[in-house]
Amino acid sequence: MLQAAQPYPGDTNSPPLEDNFAEKRFLMYLISDKEYVIADRENIGIDDLTIRIELLHQEDFQPALWYAQTRAEKLGIEWNEGCTEERYLEPIGDVEAGVVQLLLESYQ
Numbered sequence: 096m097l098q099a100a101q102p103y104p105g106d107t108n109s110p111p112l113e114d115n116f117a118e119k120r121f122l123m124y125l126i127s128d129k130e131y132v133i134a135d136r137e138n139i140g141i142d143d144l145t146i147r148i149e150l151l152h153q154e155d156f157q158p159a160l161w162y163a164q165t166r167a168e169k170l171g172i173e174w175n176e177g178c179t180e181e182r183y184l185e186p187i188g189d190v191e192a193g194v195v196q197l198l199l200e201s202y203q
Contacts, residue, residue, distance in 0.1 A: 097133070100159030100182040104167035104174045121138050133162070134146055139145055141169040159183040 122134040160183040167174035
């Protein structure tokens, strides 16, 4: 979801929207039983962001909007105009069901 919603506030090297999946930009990994780290190769001058697992289990959570707002804040960018951009507003939905679906599709 984060990959598809590029560009984000402060991006300088993001691909054009039609090339969003050409390179893998994000890496997400568990750092505790309550948090993940989102590593972003575009993050220059700021640390990787952490996200609480509980957010990822809220079906109406909008990860791209959260990421854009959090990144803008960390970079000291005043950013409000993008809050209504459609690409940021997709909710995460049911994460467990999504993972099961991806696994089943990978075996076809």
